Every structure is written in structure tokens, then in C-alpha cells.
Amino acid sequence: MSKKNPEYDFKWCPGCGDFGVRRALEIALQRRSAETELPMENNVVVAGIGCSGNLVHLVEGPQPFGIHGIHGRTLPVAFGIKMARPELNVVVAAGDGDFLSIGGEHIAPQAKRNLDVTAIVMDNGVYGLTKGQGSPTTKMGTVTSTTPFGKLEEALNPLVLYLTLGVGFIASGFSGKPKDLADLIYQGMSYPGFAIVHVQSPCTTYNDTYEVLKGNPQKGILPVLWDVNANHDRTDRDAAYGLLRKGGVPIGVIYQREASEPLEERLKRVIQRIKLQDARQLVESFSI
Amino acid sequence: MGGPTLAQSRISTEPVLSAGDDLDVLVAFSREAYDAHRSEVRKGGVILYDSGGFQVDDDDNTLGLPIDELAKSTGNPRAANMVLLGAIAHLVNMPEEYLPDFVMKRFNRGRAGDVAVIKANIMALSLGREQARSRGFSIGELELPQKPEFEQIMVKGNDAISLGAVAAGLDTFIGYPISPATAILVFMERNLIGPGKFAYQASSELEAINAVLGAGYAGKKAMTATSGPGLSLMSEGLGMGWMMEIPVVVVDVQRGGPATGLPTKTEQSDLLAALNPAHGDARFPIIAPGTVEECFYATVKAINWAERYQGPVIVLSEQVFAERNQNIPKPDLDKLVIERRKVYSGERGYRRYEGADLSPMPLPGGPGSYVANASEHDPMGDTTHLAHRHVEMTERRFNKLKLLEDGTYEGEHQEEPIALMPWGASKGPAREAYNIMRERGQRVGWYYTMYLHPLPPKLLEELRQKELVLVPELNYQGQFASILRSQGVRAEAITQYNGLPFKVRDLVARVTERAKSPKGVMVRA
Structure with a gap:
């Protein structure tokens, strides 16, 4: 909307990883529209608060419906939308602070319900919008404005967390490769259940990790990112743990549960086997 | 936690307006109950107590019954309550056949033991009745009830709220257990189910409010129910609903507060919190029922109001209604006015928040995609910091309240x-x-x-x-x-x-x- 709306004055910094995530989401949504022949309005993007959340205003082309809500509650809002209207494609876009810190309590319930939404977590290891405070994924010892003597907490490993909580589809992507990322997002949207695509999306202002992620041969810096091998069995949970134990950040699909019945399908089965009562019958049941 | 429990009944041939000041009959199962409540018995009232459990001096208004012993003599020790009911029936001069008729209906369940259970219970009723009669106790004549000309239902306040919600076309209910509102969640989990309907126990009130807002945004009539502590947790979400202009209803069944407060006692202390639950410039519509019957109509109206002005509405009920079981006129569903929000049906490129007053709401899947924004926004829904926009939008949000000035008194x-x-x-x-x-x-x-x-x-x-x-x-x-x-x-x-x-x-x-x-x-x- 930015091109159409001069009043909207938010800007990502030059080089921000979120540009790549936005591009990837646009590609994935357009691909889905083309393949399902459903209008773009069939998609809802639920964004959190942080630099990442502004993605919902910046999508180019035909506009999906959007929510730009309060800090940390993307998953609950998505839960309400999806269960109210299961025919909609619901996508969450949130940062590491929004999703893993203030909103961390909402991941486990969606995993256990197998809510059929796709969450794109844009991880830059810092709070960017509030100008550079430590986040759950900031490395221990890092100096930020709130950790002036070095961060005292260990960094959270989100992929291990998702796997442990029982998230059905877990992918790891990089904002620097929007086409590959679009494919991961598309796979997540096609998966019938809770999908998380965790994206390394560096902050060029407060935590520039491009060099660390991609490496720099001239300085002898080895890349942290590495591609998941084509023969990795994504349906094998132990193999997924194995990948994550190797260190660095594997890029690709980490895990995909084979059998997946989302919450709305579980509910349909219940509806088939019980007797339904309308308002009139319910009032009548209290008759004296 | 815990402590003594009590149940209170008030019977009248006139509509019952309150729990009443004094007791006509006190039934004390323990010494503590006797000591705590004997002073509440009116002059001429009667105290029944379990003389198998403790001893006090019987006098003109105090009658000890060896409740368990009498029950055992019927062959069914579980008939103890019937012994007491028999004694109370005598005290109020209830026609002899009422209670045996009730017992026969209640226990005719098609089970092998039904006959024995009915026999023991009827015997227990007689034993209790005989005890009170032989000792000459009475509290006077109770007028015979006239069956009213209208049909009735027997409901608790929480039932009435639940029924009002489904009668008003509720689609989605998401709540979190909390006394004294839990019964609404329980009702919904059992009954708000079927195509297009959804009820669910959330992981917290934070999840509940945000999820019902999601459902409201997606076009559904959505509601949650809670008590004071839950209302506090929902405050930021309520602000979001106000800001985004999303229809949603929050029921607050008030209890003593603040914090954990008095979860099982009544209080009317959430009014200011319900009016201004959110920080910032917002003031929420509130409907507070004053009777069990009004619990039904307040909820219908709240859902209508939410749809009409596109925003959150709060129903302020109270602990004292939650479990109050009362006969009320059966609501005539054909006479209810049920409202639906104005939905946008035009072309793409809609400016959802244009203008100084209500505008039609686009629904996902349909035309007019926009960003529902909890930040201050321009008419498109995009974030803005322009002073005149905050002025316009603030006034727009308050202007919509004028649509709700149709309340009666x-x-x-x-x-x-x-x-x-x-x-x-x-x-x-x-x-x-x-x-x-x-x-x-x-x-x-x-x-x-x-x-x-x-x-x-x-x-x-x-x-x-x-x-x-x-x-x-x-x-x-x-x-x-x-x-x-x-x-x-x-x-x-x-x-x-x-x-x-x-x-x-x-x-x-x-x-x-x-x-x-x-x-x-x-x-x-």
C-alpha cells in the first residue's frame, strides 16, 4: 500500500531483511491465488507489533485482508479468524520479540490444536522498532541498550522449541533468498495444520548479522546458514532434532508430520456424531 | 479455600425480587452453620438441625431431627435430604401429594432399582413430615400458587445470558474458566456447535479476547465471558476492538475484587473498569441486567449493539445472578429483534474508516480488503501519526455511540x-x-x-x-x-x-x- 498511500510514513531501513520476507509472501500469496483460483481477499495476514508487523501495510499488488493488532497476540487473533471462517487462508507475520517473548505462551496451544494457519516469524535477534533492545534470540553476551554489559540470558533456539512443542510443519528460511523463502511459505500454507516458517531477517541498524549468516571468505568467516540436505527425511522427528544439533542455522524444511488433522476437521467429526440443538430447543429445554 | 456452603430458597406467589432479609426456616447441618445463621431467623421462624450431628436445646422454634438415622430406617441412607424436605413441607403446609409426585417423576428412570428408591424416598418424606407435625411446628399457611397464564422457564442468570446469546444468533464463543462465569463457557462448549458455530476453551483470557476479536473481524457474532480478573487481562484487547471497530461482546460476571478478591461473593465494583477497561480515549457501552430475566434480554441487546455500532459491548452481570435459579417468563424468540452489521459489498479500493460516523464493514473473502489497525490509522486503515487523523478518528469512534441511545428505563x-x-x-x-x-x-x-x-x-x-x-x-x-x-x-x-x-x-x-x-x-x- 505504500506506493498508493503517501500518508503512511513507516519505512524499513535500507537493507532490512523484512523487504525479502515481504517479497516472499507476495510470491506465495499470488501463487496460491493462481492455483486455487480464489481471490486475494480470501487471504488474511495477521501482523504483530514491531518492524515486522508493518509488512501487512506494504504488500504490493492485490491486497489481502489484514490485521495489525497489539503486541504478542497474532496467534490468538488468527485462531479466532480461522475457526470462524475455516475457508480463509490465514497467515501470521510476527517478529522474534512478538512471537517468542510476549507472545510465547500462544505457540503451544496452537501446536496441540493443530490450528491450520501459517506463521512467518521474522527473526532479527533484536527489538528494532524500539531501537535495539535484546530479544529472546539475541546471543548471550551481546551488548544492546538493555544489556549494556552483555546479555545475561542464553539465546532461545526457536526451531528446537517448535519441534518440542509439537508444531506439525517447521521450516527455516532466509530473507536474502526470497524465492526459496516463498516456496517454504507456500508449503506451509499448503500443509493442513499448524506451520511455522522461521526466517533469519537481519536488522541492518541494530543487529547486522548478514556477514555472520552468509559468511565472509575474505575475512575467514564461515557461514552460519547451511542448506538442509535433499535426503533429509522431513517426516522423521529424531532426524529433525539431529539437524538442529549440528549447529548453525539449517535452511529448508526441518520437519513435517505425516498425518495431520487440523482442529476444524476434528470439530467436523464431532459435529457428525452429536445431536445439535437450535436456540428454540435450548430455551425449551429449560421449560417448567 | 472453601469454608461453609449454603443454599438459599425464597418462595412466593408474587415475583421474587431479592434473596430476602430474614429466614423463615433455617436448616443447619453443623454447629457452625447453626451458630452463624440462627440470628437471621425471623420471629416465628423455625430452625431444623441435625440432632445426629450436634445437640442444642429444642424449644418452640428449634427442632432436632436425627436425619441420618431416619434415612437409614427407610433402607436408603441417601434419602436424608427427603427427610428434611418432608419436615419443611409440613412447616409451610404444602399439600401432601406434591413431593411424592415429584419423587415418582424424578426417580422413574427406567432403572432396576427405581421402585426401591422411590419407596424409600417417599417413606423418608413421611418420616420428616411426621416429626415436624408431632412436635406441633408450623410457620403458618403458605398461599397456594396460581399457575401463571404465560409459559415459564427455570434458569440461572448464567443460563439466561447463554440463552440470550444463542437467541441473538451468536456464532463464536471463546472463554477461559473463571468463577462465577464458568457456567457460560460450559453451556457454550456443549451447545454452540454445528456448521458455522464454534465454542472453545482458550488458554487464557488474553487468548480469549483476541480470538473473539478475530472471529468478529471475520464476520461472526462473537462473545466471551469472564469475571473481574479476566476483564483486567482483556483490557488491551478491548482497546483493540474499539480502535479497529470490531463487534464483540464481553460478559463480566462480577465478583468481589480487586485481584483474586472474593471469587464466590458478590460485588458491583467493576463498573468503572468496564467503562474504561482500556487505556487511552475510549468508553465502552455497558448493559447491566438487574434480574435473572434481564440477563437474557441484556445479552440479546448487547449482541445487537455490537453489530450496530461495530465495536465491543460489555454485559455487567453479578455473582448473585450466576447461580440464582429462578422461574421467569419464557422468552418469545419470534418477538426478538435481531440485528446484523452493515456489510460492505462494493468494489476493491474501499476506504473502510472514511467519514465521521459508522461505515459498512468489509468481510474477509469479500470485496474491500483493508487492514484493521490497532494503531491510529487513516481511512484506509494504514498507520498514521497526523494530528488531524487522530482527531477525526477519535471523534468518529465516539460518534458511533450515539447509535446506542435507544435504551429504555x-x-x-x-x-x-x-x-x-x-x-x-x-x-x-x-x-x-x-x-x-x-x-x-x-x-x-x-x-x-x-x-x-x-x-x-x-x-x-x-x-x-x-x-x-x-x-x-x-x-x-x-x-x-x-x-x-x-x-x-x-x-x-x-x-x-x-x-x-x-x-x-x-x-x-x-x-x-x-x-x-x-x-x-x-x-x-
């Missing part, structure tokens, strides 16, 4: 310069007090509405003419009175904050005393 003896105006569950005892005072010839008028915000404009106009408006309410601060004062009414609260409803006699005494010199308004600092 009760007014009697409107010519009197002093008026009694309770809210919520204090309506019952206040009405009894009012009736007593009018019968005595005391000059006091009556006002009541369940539409606390926005108040019916004509009511407010009338109240502003009064010399003094006395507001009985169960909180320390006099919350409703302070709201009325802020709107130019000379209002003064009559407060009580012991976790219990008002006693009628206390209200009569306090109103009478205050009305002696009505000049000036006293405000608690």
Missing part, C-alpha cells in the same frame, strides 16, 4: 425531587425498599435502567432535574453515583462492600435517613 413518581436509582442486582432489594417506603407514604421516586452507557438521554435529562438521586450500589467508591455526578446529576451513593447483597431493611433505613435533609451531595473522598 423505568420511572415512577417522576414528580418527586428525591429518587432512588439502583443498578444491576441491587434493583431487587431497592425495589422492595421503594415499595415499603411508598406504602408508608414516603416521598421518593424510582428510576432504573440496565443501559448504563450510553444512558438513555431522556433519563439523564430527568435525573438532572432532581434534588437528590440516591444510588444503592455494592462498592466502596460509589462508582455509578460518581458517573452520574460527572454527567451533571446530584447523585449520592448508598454503599455496601461486605460481599453480600443489600438487605431491604437496611436500604429503607438509610434512604429514609438521608431523605430527611436532601440538600447537598455527600461524596466519599
